[in-house]
Amino acid sequence: MKKLLLCLLLLTITLINAQNDECSGATLLTVGTDFTSGAITSTNVxxxxxxxxxxxxxxxVDNTWFKVVVPASGNLKIETQELTGSSFDDSVLTVYSGACGTLTEIACDDDSGQDFFSLVTLTGQAPGTTLYINVWKYDSDxxxxxFQISAYQFQPPTNDNCSQAIPLTAGTTFDAAVSTFSNEGTTIDGTPPSxxxxxxxxxxxxxxxxxxxxISIETREASNSxxxxxxLTVYSGTCGSLTEIECDDxxxxxxxxxxxxxxxxxxATLYISVWKYESDTDNGEFQIAAYDAALSTHEVSNSxxxxxxxxxxFTDVLNISDVSKVESASITDALGRVVKTIEKPSSSLQLGELKTGVYFVTLKMNDGTVKTIKTVKK
Structure with a gap:
């Protein structure tokens, strides 16, 4: 009698556990604002x-089915995490468009989540569309x-796409020009680095x-990231027609x-892309700077x-110490725009019309060399 009751109990548990074993029985996930708010506990037993x-x-193998309605933002993360005390410790996650029987896989992930669990990041999905989700175990062993599964919205960085690239201002050193950014919520945009x-x-x-x-472009680790x-990749050209000119790991x-x-x-404007090493690398904050030692105020010389x-x-007039060796002078503002060019300059450059700010005086010498000096207009 006890064996019969135990068998019936195990059969009942199995039937309950397997209720979303097929696409038609997919469990609906409610979209949250982060993993915790959208998380439910499920099983693949x-x-x-x-x-x-x-x-x-x-x-x-041994997949269970879920579904989710794409929120108005069109941005969605679907993530699995290990449940404390559970023997299930390695998931694979797939996401599909379409309807049961005519599904198309649009994303697949093995280990982008915590430990050996999975995370899929989707952007630009059609709001109101139903997506189907499969949670698999890694293999038959x-x-x-x-396990826990969650669907939640996120806001990708504004510079996730080339067309929304954030301008960096070149400084004199890394520390003088450094800014902190994040790649949380980003997706791949463009051709992978060479x-x-x-x-x-x-x-x-x-x-x-x-x-x-x-110009030097450098990334460094941000504190506690x-x-x-x-x-790091650097490109010439414009969005949609970029040419990679340098790549570094x-x-x-x-x-x-x-x-x-x-x-x-x-x-010239160069485009810069910061990537994480591979899909298994964690996202987070990082430091980046563009700099050139020649931008510091200094005396330029050769032998x-x-x-x-x-x-x-200076206020209105900038004097050149030995103008006899100078063929021409050009004045460039801090954004790299040439604001004035003087052929065969005199020893005193009349620059009273310039606005207050930082300028670069580029002197083309008679011997073909070029000298650049940083100046400040009061």
Whole structure:
């Protein structure tokens, strides 16, 4: 009698556990604002394999079904996490468009979540559309058990796409120009970097090449951030028709990136993309700076001549110490725009019409060399 009752109990539990074993019985997820607010506890105990194996892991088995309605933002994260005490410790996640029987896989993930669990990030989905979700265990040797699953909205960074790249202002050193940004909620936009084809989740920046034609772009780890490994690419051109001119993985501090460019066209706009090393790399905050030591106020010289400008800062007139060696002078503002060009200048440059601010005086010498000096207009 006891054995019969135990068998009936196990059968009842199995039937309850397997209620979303097929697409038609998919459990509806309520969209939250973060993982916790959208999370429910489910199980794959008693589940069987239903449908095609995931594109990212053909060995995955024993899937359970869920569905979610895309929120008005069109942005959605679907994530699984381990439940304390559960024997299920390795999930695969797939997301589909369409209807049961005619589904199309639009996303697949194995290990982008915590530990060996899964996370899919979707942007630009049609609001009101129903998506179907499968939670699989990694392979037939993986134990079944309870797990948490959540669907929640997120706001991607404004510079998730090339067209929304954030301008960086070139400074004199990394520390003088550094800013902190995040790649949380980003997706892949553009062609993967040539130096690391598995790079993912990039954000975009621009920088105007300073008058020297030289620019360094560097990323570093932000304090207490889980993002620890970047890839950096720099492009010429415009969004939609960019050409990669440099790519770096680990030339910076630790596993971060550094690119040094010379001979670039002053005033040209370069596009910069910061990627995480691969899909398994955690997202988070990072530091980035564009800088050029030539932007510091200094005297420029070579082995045969020294040219100085004075006073610096100046009010209306800027004097050149040895104008006999100068063929032309051009004045560029802090954004890299040429505001004045003087052929065969006199020793005193009349610059009273300039607005207060930082300017770069580029002197083209008779011997073909070019000297750039940072000045300040009071």
């Amino acid at each position: 008693g589940a069987t394999t239903d449908g095609n194996p995931p594109a990212c892991n053909s060995d995955a 993986t134990d079944s058990g309870e 130096c690391q084809v598995d790079a993912a989740d990039n954000v975009w920046f621009t920088v105007v090449v300073p008058p020297s034609g030289n 889980s993002f620890t490994d970047s890839v 680990d030339d910076g501090e630790g596993s971060f990136s550094l690119i040094n460019l010379t001979g670039q066209t002053p005033g 045969t001549q020294k040219i100085q400008v004075s006073p610096n800062p």
